[in-house]
Amino acid sequence: MARPRQAAIAGVYTTKQGKLPDRTSFSLQLEAIKGALDDAGIPIEEVDGIIPLSMSDHLPGTTAHQFWANQLGERPLGLMETGGASGALAKAALAIENGMCEVVVLFYGKAGSLVGPRGTAMPDRAPRVPDWSFYQSGAYMTTWYALWAQRYMHEFGVTHADLAEVAVFTRHHATLNPDSIMGRKGDITVEDVLNSRPICEPLNLLDCSLDNDGGYAVVMTSIERARSSKKKPVLVLGGAESTYTDFYVTINDPWFPEEGKAVRRATDRAFAIAGIDREDIDVAGLYDCFTITTIRDLEEMGFCKLGEGADYVKEGHCALGGKMPTNTDGGLLSNSHAGDPAGMHTIEVVRQLRGECGERQVPDAKLGVSLQQGWAVHGMAGVLVMATE
Amino acid sequence: MTYLKPLPQIEPRNKEFWDGLAAGEFRVPKCDNCGHYNWVPYPACRSCLSEAQTWTPVSRDATVWSFSLVHRGPGAFNDDVPYAVVLAKLAEEPRSCIVLGNTTGIAPEDLYIGMPLRIVFEEIPGEDVTVFRFAAADAAEPDDADAALSAENQPATVA
Numbered sequence: 112m113a114r115p116r117q118a119a120i121a122g123v124y125t126t127k128q129g130k131l132p133d134r135t136s137f138s139l140q141l142e143a144i145k146g147a148l149d150d151a152g153i154p155i156e157e158v159d160g161i162i163p164l165s166m167s168d169h170l171p172g173t174t175a176h177q178f179w180a181n182q183l184g185e186r187p188l189g190l191m192e193t194g195g196a197s198g199a200l201a202k203a204a205l206a207i208e209n210g211m212c213e214v215v216v217l218f219y220g221k222a223g224s225l226v227g228p229r230g231t232a233m234p235d236r237a238p239r240v241p242d243w244s245f246y247q248s249g250a251y252m253t254t255w256y257a258l259w260a261q262r263y264m265h266e267f268g269v270t271h272a273d274l275a276e277v278a279v280f281t282r283h284h285a286t287l288n289p290d291s292i293m294g295r296k297g298d299i300t301v302e303d304v305l306n307s308r309p310i311c312e313p314l315n316l317l318d319c320s321l322d323n324d325g326g327y328a329v330v331m332t333s334i335e336r337a338r339s340s341k342k343k344p345v346l347v348l349g350g351a352e353s354t355y356t357d358f359y360v361t362i363n364d365p366w367f368p369e370e371g372k373a374v375r376r377a378t379d380r381a382f383a384i385a386g387i388d389r390e391d392i393d394v395a396g397l398y399d400c401f402t403i404t405t406i407r408d409l410e411e412m413g414f415c416k417l418g419e420g421a422d423y424v425k426e427g428h429c430a431l432g433g434k435m436p437t438n439t440d441g442g443l444l445s446n447s448h449a450g451d452p453a454g455m456h457t458i459e460v461v462r463q464l465r466g467e468c469g470e471r472q473v474p475d476a477k478l479g480v481s482l483q484q485g486w487a488v489h490g491m492a493g494v495l496v497m498a499t500e
Numbered sequence: 501m502t503y504l505k506p507l508p509q510i511e512p513r514n515k516e517f518w519d520g521l522a523a524g525e526f527r528v529p530k531c532d533n534c535g536h537y538n539w540v541p542y543p544a545c546r547s548c549l550s551e552a553q554t555w556t557p558v559s560r561d562a563t564v565w566s567f568s569l570v571h572r573g574p575g576a577f578n579d580d581v582p583y584a585v586v587l588a589k590l591a592e593e594p595r596s597c598i599v600l601g602n603t604t605g606i607a608p609e610d611l612y613i614g615m616p617l618r619i620v621f622e623e624i625p626g627e628d629v630t631v632f633r634f635a636a637a638d639a640a641e642p643d644d645a646d647a648a649l650s651a652e653n654q655p656a657t658v659a
Contacts, residue, residue, distance in 0.1 A: 231574035237507045237627060238575075242514045243540040246506040247631070248602050249570055249577035250585045257568035258587050258600075265566070265613045309582075312569040360540050362587060364565075364596035 118204035119344035120497065121337040122151025122330035123458040128447035129292050131222045131324040136166045139220025139326030144183075147328035152341035153214055155183060157332075160190030160206060160215035162199045165451045167218070190215055194453055196398075196485035198377060198493030201350025203331050213332060220326030221450040227253065227322045243360050253319055253401070255359055257311035259488045260403040262366055264313065266418075269406075271313050273421035275304035277402035278317045278444055280430045285441025287431070287471035292321055293445040304402075318402040320442075325449035327458055334500070345464045346498045349384030353377040354491040367417060374411035374484055377492040385496035387478060389413055394463045394473045395435050396456025396481040399442040405429070407489060408482055431471060439463060439471045453483040457495055464499050503624045504576035510629070514541065516555040521630040526560050526619045528590070528597060529553035539590070539597035547595055558597075560619040562588040562634065565598055567611050582608060588617050588634050604633040 124146030126139050140163075148155055161183075163175040170178045176191040189212035192199040203215040224230060228251055240246045245255070263269060282299045285291035299317060307316040337344035353373040356363060382389050389412070397408040406420030414435065415423040423429070429437035440446045440459040447455065460479035462468050477499045484492045510518050520527035528537045531545035532552035544551045567586040570577070577583065583602060590597040603611070604620060616637035623630050 228572050228574040228578070233575050234504055237503050237505060237624070239509045240506040242508045242511070242517070244506065244508070245585075245600055246574070247508060248585050248600055249505065249573050249580070249583060250568075250600065251574055253572075254568050254570055254585050257570075258566040258585065261568060262566035262587070262613070309569070309571040311571070311585075312582075314568075361542075362565075362598035362600075364589070364598055 114208050115210065116208050117334040118207040118331055118347045119334045119337040120329060120347060120457075120461050121153060121332050121340045121342065121344055122147040122149070122328075123461045124150050124328050125290065125447075125455070125458060126220065126326040128290070128325035128449060129323050134222040134324065136221050136223070137169055139222055139324070140167055140218050143218045143220055143326040143328035144216055147216060147218070147330045150342060151330045151332070151337070153330060153332065153336070157214045158183060158186060158216055159188055160192070160203060160212035161188060162192040162194050162203060162215065162217035164194035164217070164219035164453060166221050188212070194219070195451065196453055196483050196491040196493060197354075198350050198352025198495070200329065200331065200347070200454070200457060200495050201352055201381065201493060204347040204350055207331060207333055213336065215331045216328055217331075217454055218326070218328035219449070219451050219454060222324040224450070225322055226448075226450050227251070229322070245359055253311045253314060255488055256401040256403055257314045259366065259407075260313050260401070263403060263407070266367060269418075269421050271305060272301050273425070274313070274318060274402040274406065275301040276421065276424045277399065277405045278304045280424065281399060281405075281438050281442045281444045284431060284439050284471055285445035287469075288440050288446060291441040291446040292323060294441060314401055314403070320400045320444050320448035323447055323449055325447050327454050329454050329457060329461075343465050344500055345461045346500055348387065348496045348498050349381050350493065350495040351377045351380035351384065352491070352493045353380075354486070356487050356490045358490070359487050369417055371411050372489055374408065374482065374489050374492040374494075375413070377494045378412040378482070381480075381494035381496050387496065389480070392435055392478050392480050393476040394439065394460055394479045395437045396460045396479070397437055398456060398482050398484045399438055399444050400448065400485070402444070404484070405437070405442075408484070411489060412480075412482060412494075431473065436473045439468060439473065453485070453493070456483060457481040457497075460497055464497060503627060507624065507627060507629050507631075517541065518629060520555065520557065521621055521632055522623075524621060525557040526632060527555040528558050528592065530556040536595040537590070537592045537597050538595065539599055559591050561591040561637065562599070562617040562619060564611060564613050564615040564617060565589040566613060569608050569611075584608060584611060586611070586617075586634055602633055604635050605639055606634075606636050610636070
């Protein structure tokens with residue numbers, strides 16, 4: 112089916128990632144918006160669509176979209192998407208292609224709060240939480256992924272050492288990314304992961320993503336507008352989203368069905384729209400909040416069969432030099448996880464397709480894919496297939 | 501000792517469940533139309549979409565479906581590390597009911613997937629809530645186990 116026009120990513124930006132005690136979430140968001148627009152060479156006056164991720168509603172009683180419409184200079188917006196793990200960028204591309212809007216900015220920034228258990232204060236009486244909430248049992252995100260990992264290892268005969276391989280290749284990529292948080296600490300081994308302190312068994316510290324501050328933004332527009340901007344445009348060939356369950360409450364049995372769940376559906380749709388074969392992907396950014404996640408991403412997205420994700424990693428396909436270098440920036444495990452990193456994998460794929468990645472550049476990268484997921488283990492998914500012009 | 505871990509907001513729509521725990525029952529919505537149990541409770545049966553469901557006491561027999569030993573706990577839970585969080589599959593069929601919770605009286609190294617469990621109850625001192633825990637099925641006669649837990653009268657999240 113011919114598109115009315117073609118959407119492209121024209122600008123990306125990441126703020127400094129790490130501990131940023133002197134910053135606010137708002138200032139990181141504004142820096143990211145300005146930075147990505149400057150990267151594109153598009154003035155703020157042209158923005159008519161926004162995708163604010165979490166922590167971006169700064170005026171009580173006013174939605175984030177309304178606040179930012181006014182903050183950015185009383186902008187009449189034509190697209191008001193929400194983000195998280197959804198395929199907001201996929202829908203932004205459809206909106207641009209069909210004339211709903213011209214320039215869309217997705218942005219995020221967070222400073223001064225923690226996502227993990229360190230961020231939970233000791234109360235002076237028992238807090239009351241929603242009825243079936245996992246908080247009553249002392250569970251949190253890491254626990255959920257640990258339960259997922261334990262069940263997965265049981266069903267498919269996979270070991271913790273197999274999971275650890277993900278942390279090893281991802282850290283190596285971080286050592287080649289001067290902006291990554293963990294790169295300067297150097298390479299790690301499987302033994303390092305197995306010997307790091309346990310957080311929620313079977314997951315140890317080095318199986319877990321970082322928990323830091325930071326911001327980022329992505330600018331999308333039409334290919335015509337992108338061609339006259341500063342950087343080489345990256346085409347959005349197709350994208351899709353999917354969800355199948357609630358927020359870490361219900362567990363559906365089986366957890367690993369042959370036919371897959373949300374990630375499978377979003378991936379199949381995205382590749383069908385893009386009209387390319389997933390075997391042709393040169394570089395991937397796959398959501399890696401924990402080592403188990405990357406392995407499940409590869410299976411659900413159809414890069415390997417169910418139960419064979421760890422083998423795929425061990426065969427070296429995800430490493431630089433492999434057939435599909437993955438998370439070349441160091442991912443959420445070793446580059447940055449600032450709370451809602453739904454756009455970070457897309458940004459790294461864009462930089463790869465532009466050829467901006469220096470030591471970690473994938474030679475001649477032409478086709479890339481990003482996966483964001485969350486809101487339950489693989490509960491909500493967004494997939495974006497991108498290409499050089 | 502004051503209980504400082506999160507407890508449920510008890511509301512009209514879920515009161516039957518928490519009243520059940522206080523009465524020594526684990527009640528799950530059972531569909532009046534197709535007979536399937538639904539966990540977590542939803543407004544309609546996930547299998548046939550009937551809104552007619554009845555809170556029904558289940559057998560309290562379950563097996564470990566997955567588990568994690570937590571070494572870094574949020575808030576008051578950090579005093580109990582390491583503690584176990586389990587996903588327990590209730591014996592009731594055909595729709596699986598996978599219930600998340602803590603264990604009591606089970607040594608961490610004894611946990612395994614498929615381990616038989618039994619749901620037991622624990623009154624929270626100073627609060628209007630009775631909670632459930634998973635005990636090893638062969639630990640004791642169920643009623644004795646329940647009585648022992650009440651007598652101990654203390655948080656029992658430590659595995």
